[in-house]
Amino acid sequence: MIFASDLDRTLIYSRNSMGEGIPEDELMPVELYNNEVLSFMTVQSLTLLKEISDIATFIPVTTRTIEQYQRIFGIKDTFSPKYAITSNGGNILIDGTPDQEWASLVQTAMLTSAEHQEIKELFDTLSTPDWALRGRLCDGMFYTIIIDRNIMPEEVLDSLRDQLSLLGWSISVQGRKMYLIPSRINKGDALRYIMDRLGTSYVAAAGDSLLDESLLAVADYAIAPGHGELFNVYAASNIYKFTTSAGIRASEELLLGIKQEMRLLASLVDG
Structure with a gap:
């Protein structure tokens, strides 16, 4: 099983995006830049993500560049993900190093744009x-x-x-x-490439923006926060499942839902 998730405003939040009234003792710094903390997760979200990582392959997915992704120590160092998708799918990192086979495929795909x-x-x-x-x-x-x-x-x-x-x-x-x-650089194609390498068919995914649509389209179980670009466009439709919470609390809700879904699937397989 794979859990592939966007980062900014899905799992990690700046102070401006997390919402109001979040107690400081519930926040854990996850990104540092020029000695300044830029992003946070809640203690509960980190705990839930660790529990999901115990039963599934966690793949961080982001539009950030490689350099910007590497600032997020709370993801990169805490979870040491073998695979990470950066640059909106333009780069795939394997153990922190860009995969050259994927890079070649991307360069060929970009010739159509x-x-x-x-x-x-x-x-x-x-x-x-x-x-x-x-x-x-x-x-x-x-x-x-x-x-x-x-x-x-x-x-x-x-x-x-x-x-x-x-x-x-x-x-x-x-x-x-x-x-x-x-258009040929997208998160969904990058995830399919990793799925083929792992031989994995079941995917849960989360994301908040239109750039995450290709990622969510690959997933068997997809969920989006109750805020952001996807919510603004699709909240009135039944295309996506949205959290009832917004801001940093949305990450807790979506991670809990994914953990429950994966544990149910695991129990069915074991049974």
Whole structure:
């Protein structure tokens, strides 16, 4: 069995995203950068994740670059996952080292999408400095752009989405971050690659953004937090199972549900 989960705003939370009224003694630091704690999990979430890791292969999945993923000591060091998916599926780490076979497959897949320079030129023609504050090319694959969501025109977002689709790219907006990513780079394909290596068929997965849809589509049991991009788009439908909790409490609820689901499956197999 595999448990594949997005990290930010699914398992780990900044102070701005965790919600209000969380007692300090329930929080455990999990990310450190320049001697500053950036992200947390609750004690209960860490306990539940450890229990899940005892019965399943835990695979962290993130749009973060390799460097950014390595800051999350509470995941990387505590659980020492053999496999991790970073760069939105652009990189697979095996024991902390990028898998070169997967890297070659990704480079071939990216040939069907427009070059990143063309995407940058398109974005520059549609954006203005008042809301597109700064951005960078990540791992030579995709763009992360810091935006002022309050003043970004919706019609620009719609135009970007339509034009990027024609060029083989996709867009995701999560809080103050906008991601422009080749459509062939996705978390679901990376997870299928690992599943083939492990010979594993059962997967539970969790994620909060549109970039997690490919991941959730692979899963036999999929759940999303009651907040974020997926919740905003699909809350009124029956496409995804959402937690009733939002913020950092959502991680506790989804992990408990996954633990119960996996233990039930294990008992049926044993029986």
